Amino acid sequence: MRCTVLLVTxxxxxxxxxxxxxYFLTQRPLPLMADGxxxxxxxxxxxxxxKPGYSAYASMKGxxxxxxxxxxxxxxxxxxxxxxxxxGSTRTRIADDAFTRFPEVVPALAARTALGRVGEPGDxxxxxxxxxxxxxxxxxxxxxDVSGGYNL
Numbered sequence: 001m002r003c004t005v006l007l008v009t010x011x012x013x014x015x016x017x018x019x020x021x022x023y024f025l026t027q028r029p030l031p032l033m034a035d036g037x038x039x040x041x042x043x044x045x046x047x048x049x050x051k052p053g054y055s056a057y058a059s060m061k062g063x064x065x066x067x068x069x070x071x072x073x074x075x076x077x078x079x080x081x082x083x084x085x086x087x088g089s090t091r092t093r094i095a096d097d098a099f100t101r102f103p104e105v106v107p108a109l110a111a112r113t114a115l116g117r118v119g120e121p122g123d124x125x126x127x128x129x130x131x132x133x134x135x136x137x138x139x140x141x142x143x144x145d146v147s148g149g150y151n152l
Contacts, residue, residue: 004037038132041084072141081140088147090119114149
C-alpha cells in the first residue's frame with residue numbers, strides 16, 4: 001500500500017539542528033509515498049514575526065519554510081506537492097495547555113487578530129485538508145498563513 005499524504009509536524013529540542021526532524025521524518029517514508037501525493041509541513045507565523053524570546057523557534061520554522069520549497073522542487077519529478085501551513089495563535093495543548101492555564105491571554109491575542117478570535121484546531125485542519133485534496137493539485141512550494149489575520 002502506498003501513502004499519498006504525509007503531514008509533518010515536529011517540535012525541536014535543545015541540541016538539535018533546526019529542521020532536522022522534519023527532514024528525516026520526510027525522507028524515511030518518501031519511498032513509500034505514491035507519486036502524485038502531498039506533504040504538508042507545519043510551520044508557524046512566528047517565523048515571519050519578530051518577537052523577543054522566539055529567535056530559536058522562529059529560525060527553526062523559517063528553515064522549515066525554506067526546506068518546504070526545496071522539497072517541492074526535488075519531489076516534483078514524482079508529482080509530489082509540498083506545502084506548509086503557518087498557524088497563528090491556536091487553542092491547542094501547546095506549552096502545557098497554556099490557553100487553559102492562562103485564559104487571560106486569549107482576549108489580548110484575539111484583539112491582535114483581524115477576525116477577532118484565536119484559532120481552533122479545525123481552522124488549521126480545514127486548510128491542511130484542502131492542501132492535500134485534488135482541489136489543490138496545482139499548489140506547491142507555498143507557505144499558507146492560517147492566523148485569522150494576526151498582526152494586520
